[in-house]
Amino acid sequence: MHGALPKRLIDSAIPTDGPRDSLRSLITSSDLAFAMEAHDGLSAAIAQRAGFKALWASGLSISSCLGFRDANEASWSEIVDVVERMADAADIPILVDGDSGFGNFNNARLIARKLRQRGASGVCLEDKAFPKINSFVGDRHPLADIDEFCGRLKAVKDQVPDPDFVLIARVEALIAGHGEDEALARAHAYAEAGADAILIHSRKPDAEEIFSFTLGWQSRLPVVIVPTKYYRTPAAEYRVAGISMVVWANHSMRAASAAMRKVCDRIIHEESIAGIESEIATLDELFDLLKYQELSAAEERYLPQAANGVR
Template identity: 55%
Template sequence: MNAATRAAAPHEGAAPRPAAAGAQRRTTRLRSLLEGPDLDFLMEAHSGLSARIVEEAGFPAVWASGLTLSAQSGVRDNNELSWTQVLDQVEFMADASGLPVLLDGDTGYGDFNNARRLVRKLEQRGAAGVCLEDKTFPKTNSFINSLAQPLADVDEFSGKLKAVKDSQLDPDFCLVARVEALIAGWGLGEALRRAEAYRLSGADAILIHSRERHAGEILAFAREWAGRSPLVIVPTTYAAGTPTDTFRAAGVSVAIWANHMLRAATRAMQETARAVRAEETPAGLGTAVVPVAELFRLQDAEELSRAERRYLPARRAAPDAVVLGAGDTEPAAEEAGESALTSVLGAQGVRRIVQATQARGAAGELHALQAALADVGDDVVVSRAGLRLRGYLLRELLDTEGAVAVAVDPGSGARGDCRCSAPDAPGPERQDVRLRHVAEPAGPAAPAAHGRWLGILRARGEGAHALRAVLRDLTGRRAARPYVLPDLLNALIARGCQIQVLYVHGHWADTSYHPAGAPAVGEGAMSGPSHTYGTTRGRLSPLG
């Protein structure tokens, strides 16, 4: 790694940062790397995550390996991975790191026309360069039956290189021509002849490849090549027996470690899978696996948190809830509805749920509510225990802006109990409707009902303060009958409180006790576009 690269390398554990304004383009950085005076190194990556790890290790660029891209997808290195699937992975790498990405583009996925389209798409996806090899399509990995692999015609491949250079829009986009003559056993002379033809056709660098266990033929090629253009090597088979300084002395520009990231990951995955299978627990893995927090860091989860704080409206604190049970209901039905309701409340972020169940013969449900409100804050949902509803209905109620809001279903027809400032109207926009009256127990039928109240309300801020004040007033009165929730809503309206109405359409039911012959409504009542409604504890008189 040269001095400039070392200075630019991020410190260990640092999340990648976007390039600063005026920073060199990645294509320019790759070109400078190839044309620089010092030997430098590219490390293989096969995903966005591995590209980020390569960057954090301090490498100056990424080699998007055809072998490892195929292998991590579970397919062979025979162009079984389509070129558009390769493009997707290259884009993930370019997005996940700030490094230049040099794609191992095999043969260009076809003739000159396929190759020039590939280059245009690579530029759009953020790649800095492509390496094309002079074999026929579909290719075979260089280390599989290498002597039997046919090579492309020199003139045809040279035309492909010219087409690529004519098609690129960024003048610094790099084209590396990979010479496979040594792999195929065609000798040093043929390798040099091909390399020179490719240089003259516009290749920005030559990659000379070898399957030997020693570097002899690579060093011989380097001597004869004599620096005519940047020279790239892939010392997969001969690195172990050749000191890196030997490549430096030979004038090699870039050495690519072409598959080591996936090979290391494969060994780790094999050992982990075997250990967990044998022990029937991952408890013994210890430091062999990273903490989940490390994955979150590599994904840059903190950046999303910062962006949410910057771009999203401030979130309100989670509301509390009071679930009112009554003493004159069947316990089994009450408990079933209460359990379903508390599950929905919890799923929608309600932080504290207070169960307020009065004993039989007690003064009324408002006394139970008043006692429960002492344990909750100024943002509260109040519901009868028998209510069951879909989560999205509760979410919509929580999203209303009114100080007090109720949910009303206009589809209840003759059994409606609410009069509102306006009827429900079709359309995607939420209506600005206010509650005018809820039918009182044993009261006269009110004309022109606009729907049925579900038995749930939400009060926040000043609305919660008004709710407590009205409760104190009502529970302090002497009355011929116990006051219930509709009395509370009507008293709030009488005091000038504007109660917002959220019109909903089905997907709720009341599982409270019903008169003989009227069974409680079950889960099926919420499963379709229409449903059957139960009575609200037999206390409210339906409006005709």
């Protein structure tokens, strides 16, 4: 735990905004749910403050912030450590991008157990061979054998039987160019193996193959989508199609990257921070977001008062 207090020991000291919805209730609700990408404690707190009810712990975003490519270069233990920081910073469910499970069934069940221990509410496993690479990079995306991947899913369900921990099977057949029939066959197999929901992924600029899949799927299990490439599609169309959850998968990280690049460029050219001070977050905003006021209140309660009244 690297010296950090477990979340269960500090929850009572940190005020929350009231009871949260479980990840399962969000995905199974008749309302369209949204999960916002986060990649560390700060981005998790910002997403919760904005009003999101769930977080997506993005493999791409976490890897990028660690200086790695989204190609299983970051280890599963590094991902788990980041998820713990997110769980400490935000009190909403975290769905973790578990890539392909970091190996076979044994690796998949191990990371699922560790994620649950660290505060995650669910894991999404994609049906690619290990090691994987980001779905939007190149055309080489070998898929796992269906039966072997079903074994990974079954192992996770057996290892973490907690009904509040959601297992989502991510179907990459459309990404790999295999078509809708293969995607549906895989989705049905994963449902039989115990998946709680199906994430169908596409990199087309429109959502037509997503909507075609949902028609063929007929709502056997909830459907989750990641519209990174077909971002112009209105959310109303997802509601009509019966989509359960939309994941905004990498936008906080990309926004942060663009903002940091802009600030660095200006400071190095202007040799001053005066021009950018009004365009960045104030320190008080950061202190408020991370609940410094709770620490001040705790000091009043727990630190002894000196004779001069100073703690």
